Amino acid sequence: MTRAQVFSSEIVEKARSIVARYPQSRSALLPMLHLVQSVQGHVSQEGIDFCAEQLGLSEAEVSAVVTFYTMYKRRPCGEHLVSVCTNTLCAALGGDAIYARLSEQFGVGHEETAGEPGEPGSITLEHVECLAACDLAPVLQVNYEYYDKQTPESAAELVAALRRGEKPAPTRGAPLSDFKGAELQLAGFFPEDEETYRSEVDGRSQAVETLRGAALARDRGWTAPVMEDVPLPEVGTK
Known part of the structure; x- marks a missing residue:
């Protein structure tokens, strides 16, 4: 299957919209790789080539990022x-x-x-x-x-x-x-339907255990000390 067959015109349009979010196109590489995974379920050589072409990078530059972060998979993932x-x-x-x-x-x-x-x-x-x-x-x-x-x-x-x-x-x-749906959201694309979107993001994310320290501080009137302004050293000084 050719790269054009794998990455349809719709995916190319999504890729261009990702690039448009950033002042420098290379900054779009991380979400672009998530977009690739939303299509293939991993980052293939075709996916690396696609990102390189869209961002004006070398295959080596894209491969360096793919192999550095464990969130990018080199073998196809399950559902x-x-x-x-x-x-x-x-x-x-x-x-x-x-x-x-x-x-x-x-x-x-x-x-x-x-x-x-x-x-x-x-x-x-x-x-x-x-x-x-x-x-x-x-x-x-x-x-x-x-x-x-x-x-x-x-x-x-x-x-x-x-x-x-x-x-x-x-x-x-x-x-x-x-997995592919999660990757599409990590690339920055969410359901267009507002009700569907809200149902997906409004789930409870806080836990009693996580907020226990904040609750104790509130109940007992604890506050953090105010930090005094400390002048920053001038550039070139120690």
Whole structure:
């Protein structure tokens, strides 16, 4: 399949609208790569060529970014990307056990896919660094939506539901999309219908645990000390 067949005129138009957001076209590379993933489910060589052509960059410049960030996948992903946090706190509270259970039960390792990539019910499993939700550990994400306070059993049930074609509601945040749909939103494209858009973004994102410190400060009248103005050193001085 040629690049023109993969990236339709509609995708080219979206790419141009991304470029138009930035004073320098090369700044559009990150959302452009998400756009590529929304089409292919990963960043292929055709996707690298497409980005290079749209932005006036070399293939090497685009490849350097693709291979630096783990959010850009070099192999086709499943309908859903399951990301298990195995950083220190999550690992200690069960993240390692969750990853091991999912890997064994569904027969996949890191960045491997159960089912045919892109097909309904297919899942790609990965272990990831901190997901910034330590107060709700252990956590995992599906297409970047949070599922908090997981156990090996609840995580296995969640992934089994995904494999059956279901979309269990995240603990907080927007309703679950698929991987390509999430990538399209990361590229900056949302449903045109206002009601649909609001239903997707107005999900509960705050957690009691996360706001506990702020609540204590409010209830006890705690405030942060006012910082005095400190003059900044002049350029070229130490």
